Amino acid sequence: MIVGVPLPGPTVFGLDPLYTGGVGLAEVLITLFKVGVAFALLMVAVMLMIWFERKVISDMQNRIGPNLAGPFGILQTLADGIKLFFKEDLIPEKSDRLVFKLAPYLSLVPAFLVFAVVPVGGNFSGGNGRVSLFGHETFLQVADPPVGILLVLAMSSVAVYGVMLAGWSSGSKYPLLASVRASAQMVSYEAALGLSLAAVLLKSGSLSTNQIVSEQSVWNWNLWVTWVVPMVIFLIAATAELNRPPFDLVEAEQELVGGFHTEYSSIRFALFYLAEFMNMITMSAIVVTLFLGGPNGPDFTSVGWLSGVLWFFVKLMLFLFFFVWLRATLPRFRYDQLMDLGWKLLIPLSLGWLLVLASYDVAGDRGWNRAAAVIVALAIMAALASLLALALRAARQRRELDPQGEFV
């Protein structure tokens, strides 16, 4: 029997009880098993998600939608994938070939990696999320690094590169415009995303996803712990980060033809398509983890881990449906309106909210009157907001008086 090698300090696998006794063959195999399951789960989920979106949108638009491949057309995505796989792979003459080939993977891989830190199940009411797998205690997530949430943010930043480089390397004007839009949009909304996330971190005091979920057990969800607003901001910013309608400027078909993937065909196009839906699933999973308590919920099954997985699935579907619903309903923003919303509303609001939450916590620690602290904080925020509004108005007036910027 191979004796387990102890891991040096906290690693990427973090606090997973699987590795407390050192790493042996069994641990490696279990980890590989989890990786395989997560990969397969995500791939199947993407396949079903594309079908789900098409079906739901069809229903909303009085259409039938895919109904031929398999029961209820459920294999339509598979058929499309096979078709795309066998199509000719065109690389434009003016493109930067290496970057052009690299870009699809840059947007696909981060989507996978983010999913690795999402706890999809586990008994959090008493067991701290542990389940027993082949006789070993472990978490139902591939890895639980101590910097889990930072990893999520980092990966969503890397994903920007995929879109940006794809547009830039195509050597064509529409993708170039899309790539400019992409970099501006995703960088701007990353700020709002991070700031609304900070409210959660403030409350849970940890970056580890497992810890964050444990803190929310069973009904102590961050949704109301952080007073709803951060989740709304996070959801809006996430929609923009995902390039989903109404923020789908990057692939605005009516304006930029195909957006950043105009020049892509065959399997490379399929990879972008996959990545888009995979990001949607992982981002929904992140929202569920951060704000809706992940797998937390009353246990109604006798099997310990099943209830958590079911709760997680139900919450996930809620958000996935929400994204589809948005797409069927809303018109698209214009570029400048998108920037206005991000910089002038979401970022100040999430920053202000974070400070209000912080003042509430500080007041609690110091034994001050919490209500008074919050009211004072709100008053300061309101004053700052009006200052900001004044500054914006002054800037606008100056622009109108001096449109060429000659007398600045």
Place this chain on the structure above:
Amino acid sequence: MSAPDTTVETATDEAVRRREDSAVLRIGEDDGERLEAEAGTSDTSMVMNMGPQHPSTHGVLRLMLEMEGETVMRSKPVIGYLHTGMEKTAETLTYLQGPTNVTRMDYASPLFSELAFSMATEALLGLELPPRATWIRMLMCELNRISSHLLFQATNGMDIGAVSMMIYGWREREEALRLLETITGLRMNHNYIRPGGVAADLPDGWRDEVLTLIDTLPARLNEFDTLLTGQPIYRERLQGVGVINTAECLALGVTGPILRSTGYVWDLRRDMPYLAYDQVEFDVVVGTYGDCFDRYAIRLNEIRESIRILAQILDQMPSGDYRVQDKKVTPPPRARIDESMEALIHHFKIFTEGFKVPAGEVYAAVESPRGELGCYMVSDGSAVPYRMHIRGPSFVNLQTLPHLMQGGMVADAVAIISSVDPIMGEVDR
């Protein structure tokens, strides 16, 4: 002896010319790339081609946009990709064959082209139509106006990014088209309105079908209102975008919803009544700001006005003949051909060489969903027009594009093309 002065304009001259204070990009149709290459990297603008293959140029419109970043500085519409020489073809077709030709111009509202053509021919012939023919024409035109405006609602929603609207608009349009099909036998290119009347009388049960349509449609239009009119993003995208004023519209010859959106009340149905529009009651919808939102709202409300007109037509539809009883113009009924030698001869003559039309020239105009649709016809006394010209409102309205787009963004350009609502078949003819 020196060679003739063939100085090719240098890139800098052209660059200067492009900087003229004008909304129109004045460069050749294939000069974009060359100019960019010569201007080098210091020039921050680029010339982008939009169309003729593009998802939202409504067919084969091509636009050359000079852009700085996302902002459209100057633009140039390039047309002709759908040119099929219909006006020239008209010179070889008899007056009875004419509507088959013109109906293919504005394929979203074909009955109006047929009407303008027929009215011009009838004016040359000096024909007086039986009242039922007039009212049937009015009925058909208002149905067609509804279907055309519904198509606009669909594509406009689509172009702004509300994809569901496309399906909803088409669903409603389908009802109108189904009704047109019941009456004319075809969904488009009807060839129903012909010189001398219409092709056939209304079928049995038409009244019920029209009633069903005008009963169901208002509720659906209210749903459009719920989905889009009050939608903050939608309003943001359309209000203040593509603004034009009355003076500019008149200078460019613009008519239809674009002219009305500036607050100028001009509708041929009211101002130069034809058919029996002076006997029905309806409002001419006008806007205030001349922007894309006004044009959207005008078209939406014009559907409501058309429904009002349809209701009145249902009440007042006279009985009688659906075409004029002039044996030289109207083919005899099929049954008469077996009985009467004269009927056989008339039938033969009308369908082989056509009927002769007195020499002269005439201009007849109708208010199509897109504006003033006119037909100018010159006859030399033979059985085919000497010259036939259609004043297509889409063509004239298209001139506004550079002015509307200047200073806007690419997304605005798409919204503006949509709000001008050009039908390229009518532009290129």
